[in-house]
Amino acid sequence: MQATEVPTDIPRYMADLGRRARAASRVMAEAETGHKNTALAAIAEVILDQRRELSEANRVDLDAGRARGLDEAMLDRLTLNDARIEAMAEGCRQVAALPDPVGVITDLAYRPSGIQVGRMRVPLGVIGIIYESRPNVTIDAAVLCLKSGNATILRGGSEAAHSNRALAGIIQAGLVAAGLPRDAVQIVATTDREAVGELLRMERDVDVIVPRGGKGLIERVSRESRVPVIKHLDGVCHVYLDARADADKAFAVAVNAKTQRYGTCNTMETLLVHTSRAGELLPRVAAALEQHGVELRGCESTRALLPGIGAATEDDWYAEYLAPVLAIRVVDSLEAAMDHINAYGSQHTDSIVTEDWSAARRFLRAVDSSSVMVNASTRFADGFEYGLGAEIGISTDKLHARGPVGLEGLTTQKFVVLGDGHVRT
Amino acid sequence: MQATEVPTDIPRYMADLGRRARAASRVMAEAETGHKNTALAAIAEVILDQRRELSEANRVDLDAGRARGLDEAMLDRLTLNDARIEAMAEGCRQVAALPDPVGVITDLAYRPSGIQVGRMRVPLGVIGIIYESRPNVTIDAAVLCLKSGNATILRGGSEAAHSNRALAGIIQAGLVAAGLPRDAVQIVATTDREAVGELLRMERDVDVIVPRGGKGLIERVSRESRVPVIKHLDGVCHVYLDARADADKAFAVAVNAKTQRYGTCNTMETLLVHTSRAGELLPRVAAALEQHGVELRGCESTRALLPGIGAATEDDWYAEYLAPVLAIRVVDSLEAAMDHINAYGSQHTDSIVTEDWSAARRFLRAVDSSSVMVNASTRFADGFEYGLGAEIGISTDKLHARGPVGLEGLTTQKFVVLGDGHVRT
Incomplete structure (x- = not known):
């Protein structure tokens, strides 16, 4: 399906997106750090190369926003000016420079039975990001998920649809240039609200949902989601x-x-x-x-x-x-x-x-x-102040990730057990 | 309320239980390791001292179970014989001997701004345990939650109601002997299913639900709970x-x-x-x-x-x-x-x-x-084989705790920031 086609059968379209993301996540989980960093560098380059096309896509969103009477604050959040485009590219390079958390084994020790037991840090799998107007979230979120070995499904706000589509194209070009699966970062090519409802029910193919936006969005997602949510509510x-x-x-x-x-x-x-x-x-x-x-x-x-x-x-x-x-x-x-x-x-x-x-x-x-x-x-x-390098948000949940969520918060740990034919007696 | 009174206004009763648990959790979060270990040793002693009363309470459950036609496997799970009573006491002593995860600060380092940032391991808060027939879960689960500085609300199966009530009395006697709040471990004194529904909606006063039992129970809890769940589904x-x-x-x-x-x-x-x-x-x-x-x-x-x-x-x-x-x-x-x-x-x-x-x-x-x-x-x-000391279950979730869940899985981490009047510029 071309990015510019608008899907009509939404449940089927979303299910397909989920299956592709799951398949891509298996490749990403094994991707070497060098390949992921190459993709991040390529994305940074393509952002700068396609700066004009990006501005034009953004102008379409801005014109539509003005026509729909968005207020100045909204229009400002929607704007991709030169400084913001450069900041996005710089963000990719910064994430490339961060240490890769995936595969790190800790606490590997011999147990009395003779087996060795440790924990290996691994990606969560498929992450769904639901966000509102700011199109730079498309890059910021996607690159953090990419570096942490996850596949991502992005659902941005309708006001930024053209900008987001252009950005998704750039990310996919970077992935392909580095030999990584294009489907590792997919964008939901419809602004139909039904698509969000579907995404929140895709327990089999989506491992976690990260909503980024106002309280209304986060409360809807928390209430409806059957997929675990890493959420950020109030800061009092x-x-x-x-x-x-x-x-x-x-x-x-x-x-x-x-x-x-x-x-x-x-x-x-x-x-x-x-x-x-x-x-x-x-x-x-x-x-x-x-x-x-x-x-x-x-x-x-x-x-x-x-x-x-x-x-x-x-x-x-x-x-x-x-x-x-x-x-x-x-x-x-x-x-x-x-x-x-x-x-x-x-x-x-x-x-x-x-x-x-x-x-x-x-x-x-x-x-x-x-x-x-x-x-x-x-x-x-x-x-940034805490030294996590970048954050996908600040979690107000107690379980899993609490406080600023960086690369580590987008991973989990599994146990690894090494033996030599050991059996339990 | 006496443990033997059966509550009639269930929502009000559960809300009260929740408030007491929350208040107790604040004390438990600050409790010194020595006090918690004293309570665990006291519980072990009371278990052995009250072995006869415990057997009698258990006999009431077993007689009722036989009368209701429970099968042999169910009756076996329900039975508290001498060996099992001793194993419960031994379990308390083993948990007392485990290192206390609470308060451990890791990765405390100076940042370029001059502040120090680290992570402190802290209890989750209030843990609701919903379980089926085996009464020894009452002790096993309660002592792990106690050592990890949490308050616990226990909801056991109706078949084990008398045994569970006796065990809860023993735990509370141990808590009080060590100067810790009696409400740190409470048992739901009704077998009405409505109480479970209430517990699953107490987001304000319950931080996590741990269901232990068959697939039916776990699926109901996962479906209905508005409180986060640490769950264990299939092992294929x-x-x-x-x-x-x-x-x-x-x-x-x-x-x-x-x-x-x-x-x-x-x-x-x-x-x-x-x-x-x-x-x-x-x-x-x-x-x-x-x-x-x-x-x-x-x-x-x-x-x-x-x-x-x-x-x-x-x-x-x-x-x-x-x-x-x-x-x-x-x-x-x-x-x-x-x-x-x-x-x-x-x-x-x-x-x-x-x-x-x-x-x-x-x-x-x-x-x-x-x-x-x-x-x-x-x-x-x-x-035990992994060296976690004891487990409250094996999580098949990816977020928070994955695999066998020991004391650490019943805690979370918060950030601590130390400065000297530092401000952000």
Whole structure:
């Protein structure tokens, strides 16, 4: 089937896509690192070579988007300008430079029976990526899956259909140039929503679904999928300024965690302050935040110290604003701060600012979030900052992958057992 | 609520159980290894001290079971005799002796930004165990969850209700003796099926469900659960006798993999033999298996070599007999053997018998099963044999835990970030 043909029998089309992906995944699982890196380098080259064709495909999407009245933010996310095209190519090269996790054997040891037992890291198999408007996800996700030895089925948003098709063509050209199966990265060539429903039911041929997009998408996928999902829900992140916080660190971390970027999941949404330090720390932090244009909403004690700010309601403690808004609460103790985080947080990223050894040690152990920090901005919760090289997302699940998901999160481990005719007695 | 009261408002009762478990899980997550080990030792002691009360509770179940016409195999599984009671106590002591995975920090390293990033192993939180008749699962599962710092909600089969209640009392006595929360191990005090439905929907207060029992139970749990499930489905395990198999090892491994025990998931269900060796190897293996009373079903080529055996149908290649029955197929190549395993197997445990280095290396990498073996009996796929100390089950899932699941599989990892007022620029 040509990429430009639009399939009509969707269940059959998707089943075929799944079978091809499964077959390709068997080849990819055995592909040598050198071949995968050659493919990644080839993809980077083709991206740059076909920069003009890519821009033209993108222009078709942008024109259609404008005609349909997409807002400026949406159009911006949809745009593939020169800088973004170069960043995609650079991303491929960076992933090529990462160590290959596949095939690594750990803990291989002799057991009393005489067998050797260890674990080998292996690809998950077939990964379905469901994403919304940003077409660069097509490259970012595909290359991470490729390097980790998986086959990928990509389902992008309808607004980016032409851009995505052009990008899929580029990826497949790179795969073929390196002698790897073209079907290792396939794009769903229909924007029909039925195709997503099918993908979520393909338990036999799809091993995991990674949804990337807004809350609506992720909730639909989690609810409907019979395939396991690696998902990222809310980031309701906290910074707690402890009784023994250093004032300058408290100021730096609180302001950075809120203002360095507003729309990211690792941005602080609620600031907690120990009652013994609120009078000293809050006015200075609040002044800086208000200078950045951040709207503050506080508890009673906070409002007594910062007259004029709005009142935080119960809803505010649960809110992921993704905007220049911050909830502030004064707490009586470390215990109360952790209780607040456990009750209202989303188990994403939480940080304590303190010079108190025992408080830090306690917070690190007891706070049940994917990233727990001491004296550091929540904005550090990120695959690049953590040294994973790149991330396909940040998981808020507890099972399998938790926190930023890099190449390792796209793999699993199997046991290997080596013997010499050993039998169990 | 007393353990002997039977709850009437099931949703409310289960919600209460969940809240208590969540609260207990926070304490357990911070519990020191020494305290957990003290609790395990106390449980072992109470088991032995209350051996008579336990036998009496068990007798009530056995009498009821006989009255309800349970078959001998069911009654046997239900029985807590002296040997089994001692084995439960010994199991507690063995788990106490295992290293505690909780709190272990790995890969802590400085990043270019100056922060330190590492991973800390932490409990999953609250684990729901749903199991069938064998009451010793109550102890086995509870102590593994306890050592790994989780809180547990146990839902056993109605046939073992009295035994399970007695065991839960023993566990709680041990917890309290060690100063740990009684609610860290709770038993669902109703055999109403509605309680299971509730448990599977308690996403907020239950982090993972582990079903242990027959296929019907596991399929129901997988289908209905909104909580992630660590599940164990079929074990359709293969042994492949390669073109370059050593004849004696082939004989030993094939006979052991089938006959060492019939009812276990790691028992071989299909034997694959390279066509060049079938004439030499099959008659000897078949003779030994028939002496053990194993019924053989073969492909055309097999039947030509072993006249008188039944024909294997397509269904046989998919079958998990759990009985003295074996399907045999002659294949043309290593490739054909792996294709058969990937097409019909259940990705549980598969073994190649060969002296051929490249064939072994290829099989280890390419076969997509939770345990892949060379020259070893599939019967080794087991938590004790692998050195995990004990297992809560064998996962046939790819995500999170794959293969035998020990203490580590009941934990997850979070990122820890240590700074000194570091902010992101």
